[in-house]
Amino acid sequence: MKKIIQSLLAVFFIFYSDFLLADEVTLNGASLIKQHCAECHGEQGNGIGSTVDKKEGIPKIAGFSAILIFDILDQFKSNEREALDVMNKNKQLTNMIKISKNLSGEKLEAISLYLSEQTFLQSNNTTSTNKGLVVQGKQLHEDLCNDCHIKNGTSAADDAPILAGQNRQYLIRQFKQLSTSKRYIPKRMKRKFRKLSEKDKEALIEYYTSAP
Numbered sequence: 001m002k003k004i005i006q007s008l009l010a011v012f013f014i015f016y017s018d019f020l021l022a023d024e025v026t027l028n029g030a031s032l033i034k035q036h037c038a039e040c041h042g043e044q045g046n047g048i049g050s051t052v053d054k055k056e057g058i059p060k061i062a063g064f065s066a067i068l069i070f071d072i073l074d075q076f077k078s079n080e081r082e083a084l085d086v087m088n089k090n091k092q093l094t095n096m097i098k099i100s101k102n103l104s105g106e107k108l109e110a111i112s113l114y115l116s117e118q119t120f121l122q123s124n125n126t127t128s129t130n131k132g133l134v135v136q137g138k139q140l141h142e143d144l145c146n147d148c149h150i151k152n153g154t155s156a157a158d159d160a161p162i163l164a165g166q167n168r169q170y171l172i173r174q175f176k177q178l179s180t181s182k183r184y185i186p187k188r189m190k191r192k193f194r195k196l197s198e199k200d201k202e203a204l205i206e207y208y209t210s211a212p
């Protein structure tokens with residue numbers, strides 16, 4: 001079912017971006033992001049510089065495929081994925097579920113397209129002084145994860161999230177969520193993810209946050 005929805009979305013996005021008002025969609029996406037997302041994710045989806053570290057746990061979302069971003073926003077919108085509560089600029093607690101619910105599908109499409117056209121800027125935020133751990137993570141990634149998180153986790157070409165250079169606190173939280181099935185996890189990933197020990201997960205996080 002997931003695959004069918006993704007194929008339909010793929011056709012839709014190609015149609016939407018190539019034949020319909022491509023420039024307007026991009027412009028619209030940029031201004032929607034300024035209005036609704038930039039205070040946490042930055043105007044290009046790469047975070048907001050030094051304050052990102054203070055507000056640790058906010059992922060970079062630039063350069064993911066439009067289909068994946070739209071699909072993830074839809075998971076939040078339909079309560080299929082948990083979302084951390086964070087303070088917004090008006091000092092109110094909010095989260096990605098509330099934020100996605102406030103936006104129409106059309107707006108979320110324009111936002112997804114715009115973000116997919118931005119470049120993901122990696123940051124090195126590993127805490128490891130143990131080079132061996134990073135090397136171990138690299139090996140695990142190549143053996144189990146590089147099929148989909150291709151090019152050492154730096155590419156979103158296979159409609160999977162970019163992992164290399166992602167925010168550290170965010171990755172730690174997602175590894176926990178994915179381990180407890182609180183979040184949708186593709187079948188083939190699940191099989192491989194289940195094999196990981198706690199130490200393996202730690203090594204993978206160190207590898208990704210070392211911005212390979």
Ligand code: HEC
Pocket residue numbers: 033036037038039040041057058059060061069072073082083084086087088089094096099103111161170173
């Ligand atoms: C007040 C801060 C805040 C605002 C505003 C915000 N986000 Fe988020 N976003 C977060 C946090 C925090 C997370 C991580 C949630 C978690 O780990 O539970 C997140 C997660 C995400 C993710 C998941 C990334 C992944 O790798 O799976 C996407 C996509 C996303 N946000 C897109 C958006 C878009 C698009 C907007 C604007 C419409 C937006 N966000 C507005 C704080 C915010």
Ligand code: HEC
Pocket residue numbers: 059071072141144145146147148149159160161162163171174175178184185186188189192193196204
């Ligand atoms: C079959 C392809 C596939 C394989 C193999 C795979 N993944 Fe994934 N992974 C995905 C997709 C697709 C998502 C996005 C799921 C969603 O939220 O819709 C994802 C999401 C993730 C996330 C969450 C990232 C974020 O931005 O929120 C992490 C972390 C992750 N994978 C780690 C791994 C690790 C570690 C391995 C190897 C043990 C692995 N994946 C193997 C396809 C795969």
